[in-house]
Amino acid sequence: MPSIELHIENGVARITLNRPDTFNSFNREMALLLQKTLDECNTNDEVRTIMLIGNGKAFCAGQDLKEVTSPELNPGFRKILEEHYNPIISRIRTIEKPIVAAVNGVAAGAGANIALACDIVVASEGASFIQAFSKIGLVPDSAGTFFLPRLIGFQKASALMMLGDKVSAKEAEQLGMIYKVFETETFGVEVTKLVSKLAQMPTKALGLTKRLLNQSLVNTLDEQLAIESDLQIESAESEDYAEGVNAFIEKRKPIFKGK
Structure with a gap:
């Protein structure tokens, strides 16, 4: 079975981390395949929103320690970070489509930080988040030191x-x-409702909103006001803006196409 599964339906790309026997921990093959899958979702116009979820009891337990302790398999920490996790985080933040982390179980280490880098994070009531790095003498990676302090x-x-x-x-x-947080029994249904709603919204405007949020992390107030003006003008030229205004005037539900 592939370590990453992709299913696209009704504008939603469901990406499943699929190494349940290891609590969906990452090895090199899985990390590279996730990058490839995110690239496919980015360039596929049928995809309006992306969801990450884990198969089995866990969302993702982070790095597969068997790989890093194996003399034959260990790629080394520099390669793991620069070729595995850093590119994943970069893709999550630069793909201008909403990305939802549906945390169905434990999210530990890099698994937790990949989730927190997503645009919207929801969790089953039985899920948990652990910055597990210090337990084995490591420092947080996968942008945990960037996003977590800004969140909490x-x-x-x-x-x-x-x-x-x-x-x-x-x-x-x-x-x-x-x-x-959703109740465990209704988690799947509630997540489906959420991503389906996102897939029917004005994707271009959501993507530009994501770009603005990214810029807000580094911009001054004046810089942020300037880019807000630029991107508001760009969004006002979209087909979805015209549809939204017409639907409002005609007192009907808008039908957005993500353009």
Whole structure:
């Protein structure tokens, strides 16, 4: 079975991390295949939104430690970061389509940080998030030190990364780490509703919103105001804007095409 599965239907690309026997931990083959799959979703006009989910009990347990402790298989940490995780994070942030992490179980180490890099993170009530790096003498990677302090504040992020505490889905929601928690029994249905809604929205405007949010992490106020003006003009030239205005005037539901 492939370590990454892709299913596209009704504008939604469902990407499944598919190494359930290892709690969907990453090896080189899986990391490279995820990059390729994200590239396919980026260039496929039929895809309006992307969802990441894990097969089995876990979302993703991070790096497969058997790979890094194997003399034959170990690519080395520099290659793992520069060729595996960093390109994944870059793709998640630069693909101008909404990406939803549907955290169905434990998300640990790089698995947690890949989830937190997504545009919207939802979790099953039984899921958890762990900055597991300190437990084995490593530092956080996969942009964890970039996103987590911005999501929950410096002090909380520092403590979670140093202590390696497990954060329940409900606590993650309360901290502002994730968007929403769904009951385990209804998780699949609720996630489907969410991504289906996103797939019917004005994809171009959502992509430009994502670009603005990315820029807000580094821009001054004046720089952000300037790029907001530029991208608002660009979005106002889209087919979806024209459709949205016409639908409002005609008092009907808009039919967006993502253009």
